[in-house]
Amino acid sequence: TTVFSVGSKNFTAVAINTASKAGEWIQSKLGDFNSLHTKYSMHDLVTEVDKGAEKMIRNLIQTHFPTHAILGEEGVEPGPAASQKALDEASHEEYLWIVDPLDGTTNFVHGFPFFSVSIALAYKGEVIVGVVYDPMHDELYVAEKGKGAYVKGKRMKVSLEQKLSDSLIATGFPADRQMALPTNMRGVQALTTKVRNLRVAGSAALHMAYVAAGRLSGFWEIGLNAWDVAAGALLISESGGKVTDTLGNPYSLQVRNILCSNGQIHDEFSAELVAAEATGF
Numbered sequence: 001t002t003v004f005s006v007g008s009k010n011f012t013a014v015a016i017n018t019a020s021k022a023g024e025w026i027q028s029k030l031g032d033f034n035s036l037h038t039k040y041s042m043h044d045l046v047t048e049v050d051k052g053a054e055k056m057i058r059n060l061i062q063t064h065f066p067t068h069a070i071l072g073e074e075g076v077e078p079g080p081a082a083s084q085k086a087l088d089e090a091s092h093e094e095y096l097w098i099v100d101p102l103d104g105t106t107n108f109v110h111g112f113p114f115f116s117v118s119i120a121l122a123y124k125g126e127v128i129v130g131v132v133y134d135p136m137h138d139e140l141y142v143a144e145k146g147k148g149a150y151v152k153g154k155r156m157k158v159s160l161e162q163k164l165s166d167s168l169i170a171t172g173f174p175a176d177r178q179m180a181l182p183t184n185m186r187g188v189q190a191l192t193t194k195v196r197n198l199r200v201a202g203s204a205a206l207h208m209a210y211v212a213a214g215r216l217s218g219f220w221e222i223g224l225n226a227w228d229v230a231a232g233a234l235l236i237s238e239s240g241g242k243v244t245d246t247l248g249n250p251y252s253l254q255v256r257n258i259l260c261s262n263g264q265i266h267d268e269f270s271a272e273l274v275a276a277e278a279t280g281f
């Protein structure tokens with residue numbers, strides 16, 4: 001059985017408290033920040049708010065669990081090679097916190113109210129706690145392995161669509177416009193005619209929370225990182241949905257090409273991406 005605490009300190013309580021505090025601070029900085037830089041490409045933004053939120057999150061986690069490791073987006077050099085290396089290095093840790101302090105930076109910069117804080121805890125490479133917080137809608141999504149997933153305290157359940165033609169799907173346009181974007185566009189081209197409609201709202205973590213909550217039937221994106229998806233993956237599996245890579249292989253922290261759904265449409269969804277060669281392989 002999974003252990004969710006050390007001594008009197010509960011992992012999930014710390015994740016919730018930390019995500020809420022960071023989210024509230026991020027919201028307070030909306031439209032009120034000075035620095036805006038690009039990272040890996042002109043599509044890859046970072047602000048002082050991303051960095052400040054990560055610092056706040058690291059401090060809070062370290063205070064409670066000083067022996068645990070933390071993998072946070074802003075602690076890693078930009079680009080796919082560096083992030084792969086950082087993940088490989090972190091993967092041997094017993095307890096690893098995986099943090100996206102602000103998922104949806106572009107939305108935050110423009111005041112488009114769809115961004116989130118994503119915090120996951122992995123034990124020996126398996127995610128056991130996942131928390132996503134959407135400060136603009138004050139929606140807190142929480143999952144514990146084997147214990148279900150909740151939004152605002154209410155148990156979540158994935159949607160019931162059985163066919164792609166009845167489905168509302170989301171994707172994202174990756175910051176890596178060289179490799180990942182063309183692959184993703186093949187998926188967009190193939191799927192747009194097959195699904196009820198497609199959304200690209202700009203936060204992978206929140207898209208995944210929406211799949212868990214039954215508001216989206218599925219989501220895929222090429223070239224993501226562990227911090228974008230680790231919390232969302234547990235939210236979905238604990239809500240009765242399915243998470244794999246785009247070829248249908250089981251989810252692990254190494255998966256960068258994510259495919260998730262209510263489970264019912266999963267095979268059809270994956271088959272379309274494979275047929276369109278929109279799987280990154």
Ligand code: IPD
Pocket residue numbers: 045100102103104105106171172173174175201202203204205221223224228
């Ligand atoms: C990005 C968002 C976006 C997705 C990109 C991610 P960030 O994360 O999740 O929706 O399309 O691939 O990099 O940089 O805003 O944390």
Ligand code: CA
Pocket residue numbers: 044045046073105
């Ligand atoms: Ca980023």
Ligand code: CA
Pocket residue numbers: 100102103104204227228
């Ligand atoms: Ca992200």
Ligand code: CA
Pocket residue numbers: 050073100101102103104105
């Ligand atoms: Ca981020």
